Amino acid sequence: MTVNYPSGKPFNDSKFKKAALVQRPATFSNRGMTLEDEINKSNQYYLRNNIAVIHKKPTPIQIVSVDYPQRSAAKIKEAYFRKASTTDYNGVYRGKYIDFDAKETQNKTSFPLKNFHEHQIEHLRMCLQQNGICFAIIKFVYNQSVFVLKASDLIHFWDLQSSGGRKSIPKATIDKNWLSSKIWY
């Protein structure tokens, strides 16, 4: 399948062409790990070795009621999950701002865009405007493959939805255009 930009220009950024779609090595030691675990491990490695400072943001929570018992820690008795207004990860690498989100899908043939919500896309759009380095890491759980999508590409597909475009990015497009997990190990 060929996807073009609205201008008709073919969608195929050479900078982001797949580097090497190499099969994963024979070891399956990471098989059970969630994408979040894998990224946290990477971030710890970067931190320990002074390569980058990247943290996952805490889950935003609306606190309704808190107990302050004597002689022990404050206990939150009622609270609700809120939608994040940003992506989950950000940080700094050599002075540059890094911003990304990570999503897993059980799908085999495409990546459903509904894994993102509007706020996150708008956040990426604004960070891009500020010249941040913005992307998404997506993982197909069925074969444990991980891809890096430039935020601008993600936004491109996101925006196409409102003019009748697909609600997902076909796996074939992803295989063809984006960096595979190989670079992350």
Add this chain to the structure above:
Amino acid sequence: MTVNYPSGKPFNDSKFKKAALVQRPATFSNRGMTLEDEINKSNQYYLRNNIAVIHKKPTPIQIVSVDYPQRSAAKIKEAYFRKASTTDYNGVYRGKYIDFDAKETQNKTSFPLKNFHEHQIEHLRMCLQQNGICFAIIKFVYNQSVFVLKASDLIHFWDLQSSGGRKSIPKATIDKNWLSSKIWY
């Protein structure tokens, strides 16, 4: 009071000399606002006007028990506050990584360093190593004055503690050396 670096070099960074210690204007409309409110307002302004993308990180919470009632939102029944492993605010301005924390004190004569905790100082140290733009915003509630301290200066005072240095930064040193609130309004 004169504070020197351990090398004996006088502590007085000309780049960060007070810009103008102007008295606050006659309007007291912001008087009741907390520092957090003020900063959130600034960040919203930056966001709306495409000046910068800066967000406060959610409070980190350890969730112990969650109820999933039918037909309504998941309810957190038991959770506890955790210590933040980073500062509260970060974001991007023209590609550059920005990182800071904001602290209020009721003290009149000095800023107690115990307002920060070790993790936050270590985080600032690592972000500085990655060439992030790092600082602290401190507010003296008694006279509503707000100052910007370079992270490197904060770390300097923090580290002096372990060699018998003061547990606080005298107000006089702050008045003399750092940017006053004037630039923030």
